[in-house]
Amino acid sequence: MRRTTFTSVHESGAQSSLITTDTTLDEQDVGAILLIGADGVTLTLPAVATGLLYQVECNNDGYGIIMEPNNADNIAGFGVTGTDGDLWVLTSATAQKGDKIVLQYQDANGWIVTKTIGTWTQQSD
Numbered sequence: 001m002r003r004t005t006f007t008s009v010h011e012s013g014a015q016s017s018l019i020t021t022d023t024t025l026d027e028q029d030v031g032a033i034l035l036i037g038a039d040g041v042t043l044t045l046p047a048v049a050t051g052l053l054y055q056v057e058c059n060n061d062g063y064g065i066i067m068e069p070n071n072a073d074n075i076a077g078f079g080v081t082g083t084d085g086d087l088w089v090l091t092s093a094t095a096q097k098g099d100k101i102v103l104q105y106q107d108a109n110g111w112i113v114t115k116t117i118g119t120w121t122q123q124s125d
Helices: none
Strands: 007-009 015-019 033-036 039-046 053-058 065-068 075-076 087-090 100-107 110-117 121-124
Touching: 007 033, 033 039, 065 100, 087 100
Parallel strands: 015 033, 033 053, 039 065, 075 110
Antiparallel strands: 007 015, 053 100, 065 087, 087 121, 100 110
16 A cells, blocks of 8 residues: 655655555655654565665654565564564554664565664564
């Protein structure tokens, strides 16, 4: 499902986009800061491809975020090797405005987390 969105300039100067519903990310989301504007939003990553990088930021305290890879891909990083289909989650209980995760294409197996702020955990799908 594609979200209803507005585009603005983030305080960092980068383009930003507000996401309030479960969304499958694609090429149009690369380079923008994706602000999560509701609790429990799931962002589904596309199949890995060279050049993809996504920056996701919590826009309010208590807004949990779920990052879901394609079932054939994994999300690795910060000591986690990654398992195909496993999620990275920022829970509503710990989420604070400004918490973020940055994921980029690693290789044909999946994604690599290059930055986090907040308490993100890997969970089985």
